[in-house]
Amino acid sequence: MKQTGILLTIMLGLNMTISAQQQTIHLWPGKVPGETAAKHAAMVTPDGSNNVKRLTDVTDPVLEVFPAPTGNSNDVGVIVNPGGGYNILAIDLEGYEIAAWLNKLGYTAFVLQYRVPKKEAGALQDAQRAIRLVRSRAAEWGLQPDKIGMMGFSAGGSLTARAATRYNVNTYTAVDKADSLSARPAFGILVYPAYLDQGANRTLTPELTLTEQTPPMFLFATADDPYGNSALVMAGALRDAKVPVELHFYAKGGHGYGLRSGNPAADAWPALLEQWLKTTVK
Template identity: 80%
Template structure:
């Protein structure tokens, strides 16, 4: 049974990769704040748990996974893989998520943001990614106002930052795309991390939610070392009168993506599918 599940997962990943049609380099010239020459991301030697880990991202890119023409619902999701701002779990929390979203009719974009330890650069990359997708939305048959962001672990942190700091000019504009809003239409945080770095594990001071913060879906578990992050950001969003839906389960741990065999991994996808349908229907 386990071998069958792995085969299905691999087939789903193959489908996602075969559907990929474009790679978009975010920065046509110099990458803001980057001192290392542009190069392709490096694959680490650690391939444990069938996770492909990328590091040394100096040339941030978007990998495009279009929804099938007959199944395109006009919405898009930019996916931010996790990895502690050190690596990107690019298949577990990137390509496999894109394949799942494609089946639901969403065009997916997997973001290779800068790592390791380049949190400021990662926010620049996230803002730039939203603007590029918005500026070219017609290419993929999506509505420019229906572009959300989804993140796992550190990618959840980045999604929360992009969703609350969209009015902050994180970089100097480079072209017409940068005249567009960097506000995502919605945010999805799956087992997010680093959102409770304030005093006594309160909200990370950088985050500034308000009533205009996009609607958010949160999922985490109580046995996750970073589980407090979801509780803290949910409370802050509620206090700010922003729309938020929180699911907090007992077990699941951290870093499970949507692979079978983990109870949490089997619970959040149908919950999110329902939430996405309701949320995008109101955009």
């Protein structure tokens, strides 16, 4: 009965989130760079295990906009990258449910449907384009252009790290005026990130280039997560590069829990992140 109540609460919250959604923004008005398949809506996979909706075959990347409630909004926007091994997107667990939580704190959320499966280069193009588009239209949602950050889970954490460290790399030909703006997120949030330790002897993934201009980051992971080393390696590299970083590394929690209650890690990270955002993004 307790589990049923938790799931019901999640679904009610998700329905409220969907009803609050105001806008879907297609990232690429014309041809999607490097994409050979025709544009179409993302496909829902038949795997609905653990009450997770999974999307794949994304050929027309979009941002789904979830404005903060009137009267409880600040000037900060957060682009949310769901995880899924660069194969699928756990769109509710690590997207819509996260957007609803951010809204309660006054943040406007943008859930990114980036390209999958196995389109890592395209995913980075989508992330860069998303940051620039939100920054170019920040006034529409009452946001400050220099307060657009990015948050990701698992592979979405990898994508967030890549966007935060490769923002000076031009990955596509400019489409419009938005592409003249910086692709640097104001901050990065990595919750149980993956694929950040693919260098020699499980060191930092070579494509992640850190400098003192890399944005501040918050990292959360657990020791029993098979990808837990990613957070440790990334935090150490950020520290060495003199980038402000906060790492929380808990004993148990595993991987892929989002913020659904009943998991010790899921119960812990939201309050820690809430405090970090208050002190970091001013």
